[in-house]
Amino acid sequence: MKCLVLGGAGFLGSYLCKYLVDKGYNVILFDKNQPDYSSFNDMEDKIEVVINDFVECESFDELTKSVDVVFHLISTTVPRNSNQNMGFDIESNVLPTLKLLNNCKKNDVKKVIFFSSGGTIYGITNNIPISEVHSTDPICSYGIHKLTIEKYLQLYWYLYRLDFVIMRISNPYGGRQFLNASQGAVTTFLERALSNEPIHIWGDGNIIRDYIHVSDVARAASKLIDYKGKYKVFNIGNGEGHSLNQICAQIKTVLEREIKVNYEQAKKEDVPINVLDINRAISELDWKPRVSLQEGIRLLIEDWSELI
Ligand SMILES: NC(=O)c1ccc[n+]([C@@H]2O[C@H](COP(=O)([O-])OP(=O)(O)OC[C@H]3O[C@@H](n4cnc5c(N)ncnc54)[C@H](O)[C@@H]3O)[C@@H](O)[C@H]2O)c1
Structure with a gap:
């Protein structure tokens, strides 16, 4: 099983790469930055690293060939700065993701696992805890770009049967x-x-x-590789x-x-x-936060x- 981790040099990505390697998966790490392997023993020999810019990349064809699962963790913005240039937020996140999905479809990638945001997608609410079926009304552009990518994932599933799962992560x-x-x-x-x-x-x-330790996020992400149930969206938090x-x-x-x-x-x-509300993840994934x-x-x- 070969996994491609986009944004693998980042905070969540580096833990995920380490977790997947330890589980015996083949991992390709894609990032614009070199990964820092300090504190992760022996990672260098076990991971293929591709350094490139997600936004500038002409095509993801070569990258997605023979890949089984794509973890998409790249975001060019964070909630706090995303409203400053909403055009950039959409252009640099949504458009390259569509390019990526086209190549995933072409190369028969088995599943795309998307790191979305449980903290921003739902917006302001008093319905606590928030379940996956809650309405989505983000109050920042970052939340809108995450939601837009979620919708395109659903569209690619409907049109082309490109399989996907969305992780709406709280505050790791x-x-x-x-x-x-x-x-x-x-x-x-x-x-x-x-x-x-x-x-x-x-x-x-x-x-x-809702604060969740990164090790609980990485474990949830790896559970989704083999998940075959009916749900496509999971809240991943501490609850x-x-x-x-x-x-x-x-x-x-x-x-x-x-x-x-x-x-x-x-x-x-x-x-x-x-x-x-993390009950769906608990009952469907045989997972619960440990830390x-x-x-x-x-x-x-x-x-x-x-x-x-
Ligand atoms: N950290 C959080 O609080 C949180 C919460 C919910 C969801 N998420 C989502 O999880 C994902 C990972 O978050 P993180 O905290 O690890 O972020 P991070 O910034 O630590 O990692 C993101 C990685 O993406 C890479 N990247 C950014 N732009 C790129 C580009 N144009 N080309 C290539 N690589 C690029 C960065 O170099 C970085 O290594 C993001 O999509 C984020 O939106 C994060």
Whole structure:
């Protein structure tokens, strides 16, 4: 079984590549950046790396030949910056994805697994936890591009029987998350606390999110390779909500000391609450999250132990 991981040098992609290699799959990693293998032993020999720009790529024909499963993790934007240039957001994400899907169809790829966003697709709601059948009304362009790609995946399935599964991921965190990437409160807050710098919170700290450890995301993604059931969309989260203030409290508990927090003006792209209903994934995939938030914070400290 050969898997192609688009965006494999990134935070989630690097964990996924490592997870797939450990499971015995052949992996091709595609990214515009060279992967950083530090802390992942023996990966270099086990992965084929293709460095190219997803947006500039003329064709994905060669890349998708003899590939069984494509994991699509490339996004050129994040929720916070996506409203600044909505045209770029659509052009650089949706159009190259259509090119990719055409080549997947041509080369009989068995399945495309798309990393979508459970945090932005649904928009503002009081129906917590949010199930996969909830209405979708994103309040940022990033959420709209994710939803648009989801719709094209459904269209390619309808027209050409190109199989797909969508992972609507909540808020992942873990050791290789890039700090200051405008995503990842758990990692950013912990790094600030460990450096004795104040944590900056936009708003009053009461916005609630569903935080999932990266290892639980990678395990869910690999379960989807062989999934043959009727569902095409899965929420992948922890199923529990924590406010930003609660994250700070948990960090304080783990570090056993006070931390500094500064509150700043709230951002418009932030929905007030987002917690995913993950019952479909639990019952269909024989999967459930294993890492609690507090355990995840301890794991992060372990991952960073050489830096502390
Ligand atoms: N991290 C989150 O909070 C989160 C939540 C839900 C969904 N997702 C989705 O999961 C996927 C992976 O997220 P991540 O946090 O690992 O992001 P990341 O930014 O760490 O990784 C994305 C990778 O894509 C690569 N990439 C970006 N533009 C490219 C281009 N034009 N050509 C080639 N490679 C390019 C980057 O170099 C990077 O290695 C993304 O699609 C993201 O939208 C992330």
